[in-house]
Amino acid sequence: MKQPKVMLSIETLQARVRELGEEITRDYAGADDLMVVPILKGSFLFASDLIRCIDLDLSVEFLGLRSYGAGTESSGVVQITYDLTQPVTGRDVLIVEDIVDTGLSMRYLLENLATRHPRSVKLCSLLHKPARSRVKIPIDYLGFTIEDRFVVGYGLDYAEKYRNLPYIGVLEE
Numbered sequence: 001m002k003q004p005k006v007m008l009s010i011e012t013l014q015a016r017v018r019e020l021g022e023e024i025t026r027d028y029a030g031a032d033d034l035m036v037v038p039i040l041k042g043s044f045l046f047a048s049d050l051i052r053c054i055d056l057d058l059s060v061e062f063l064g065l066r067s068y069g070a071g072t073e074s075s076g077v078v079q080i081t082y083d084l085t086q087p088v089t090g091r092d093v094l095i096v097e098d099i100v101d102t103g104l105s106m107r108y109l110l111e112n113l114a115t116r117h118p119r120s121v122k123l124c125s126l127l128h129k130p131a132r133s134r135v136k137i138p139i140d141y142l143g144f145t146i147e148d149r150f151v152v153g154y155g156l157d158y159a160e161k162y163r164n165l166p167y168i169g170v171l172e173e
């Protein structure tokens, strides 16, 4: 298997995740019922590091999304592959996503969650690729803006591989 070129090192990721956790802790101070929703599968490593940097009472509920598309291009046709096991009505929800690319998956999810009447919904995404944005998605907490390259590692895959890479890397052509 090819060794991806480092785009964001372990140290860079760790430092930014700590900052995001501190910011979230400050913003939700006083909230005693935060529901953190990592989006499977890509955000599982990011979310596991992030929640350890959030000094608040919180619960974790996973949600699986699959976006259909040709190759690496999202079509906007999104399926929920695993749903929350707890109601979100009246709860403060923090979605934790790996990357907002076209934005189509997040648009679908935000519209879907709104019908369930949470108290508030915010989005924390590790990465954003603005060059490919098709719909504007408000990202409340953003780790890094990156150029238009297909990235792997730290939970993100290529054909289900590379999720265990401890850094964010680019597969060289």
Ligand code: 5GP
Binding pocket: 042, 067, 074, 097, 098, 099, 100, 101, 102, 103, 104, 105, 106, 149, 150, 151, 152, 156, 157, 158
């Ligand atoms: P969107 O609907 O915003 O186009 O797509 C979001 C999803 O596509 C992400 O959650 C992620 O699973 C996948 N994705 C988008 N860009 C990349 C990338 O550069 N690398 C990987 N591994 N997945 C990506």
